[in-house]
Amino acid sequence: MKIKNSVVIVTGANRGLGKQFAAQLLERGAERVYAAARRPELVDLPGAEAIRLDVTDGQQVADAARTVGQADIVINNAGFSSFARLIDGELSDIRREIEVNYFGALRMVRAFAPGMRDRGRGAFLNVSSVMAWLGFEHSSSYGASKAANWAMSNGLREEMAGAGIQVSSLLLGSTDTDMMAGIDVPKNRPDKLVAAALDQFEDGVNEILADDAAKTLKAALSVDRGRFVE
Numbered sequence: 001m002k003i004k005n006s007v008v009i010v011t012g013a014n015r016g017l018g019k020q021f022a023a024q025l026l027e028r029g030a031e032r033v034y035a036a037a038r039r040p041e042l043v044d045l046p047g048a049e050a051i052r053l054d055v056t057d058g059q060q061v062a063d064a065a066r067t068v069g070q071a072d073i074v075i076n077n078a079g080f081s082s083f084a085r086l087i088d089g090e091l092s093d094i095r096r097e098i099e100v101n102y103f104g105a106l107r108m109v110r111a112f113a114p115g116m117r118d119r120g121r122g123a124f125l126n127v128s129s130v131m132a133w134l135g136f137e138h139s140s141s142y143g144a145s146k147a148a149n150w151a152m153s154n155g156l157r158e159e160m161a162g163a164g165i166q167v168s169s170l171l172l173g174s175t176d177t178d179m180m181a182g183i184d185v186p187k188n189r190p191d192k193l194v195a196a197a198l199d200q201f202e203d204g205v206n207e208i209l210a211d212d213a214a215k216t217l218k219a220a221l222s223v224d225r226g227r228f229v230e
Helices: 016-027 058-068 091-119 140-159 190-202 212-219
Strands: 007-010 032-037 049-052 073-076 122-127 165-171 207-209
Touching: 007 016, 007 058, 016 032, 016 073, 016 190, 032 058, 049 058, 058 091, 073 091, 091 122, 091 140, 091 165, 122 140, 122 190, 140 165, 165 190, 165 212, 190 207, 207 212
Parallel strands: 007 032, 007 073, 032 049, 073 122, 122 165, 165 207
Antiparallel strands: none
């Protein structure tokens, strides 16, 4: 799927990776970029069309699909992390992680896939995380939601085989976004990470390992360890 002259919608596009995706899509010649956010007034990106979208709201997803019409590319970037622990974290926080990171992306797929199948072309880029493969004292409920997102991409790829629809999953480690603002660890630069991800996406890569952390952890999945942490 080539970006030039395409119609794209990016969820969670008001900041962080989502804003970078929208900006770089415009730079690469996308015809129209819909920057979707729960608060579209916060979208500050010349050339992008801001639309209201909470991916946990089925009606708003349906409205977005009608507004956009025939999307060539859907980038499921919207994400939420509560840093809840599985054993004693608030279930409402854990449910919201699943609602945003898994069901939200799935709602978008179900809204846009039928039109793509009718036209015989289209692409989804679903933003997962290396947390899908990790276990920590914190954030493991977030990891479970991102593991569901990763598994969803694998399943969609099979369900839509032969339909001309690309399904790419993006795996990345710690990146310098608002979500990670309070965590003191080395972080990817969002602009460089998005540029590398879009390069691989245009090359048709199904599982985009965007940084060294993703490459190392994917290679270690066959190792029988309780934690993928050095």
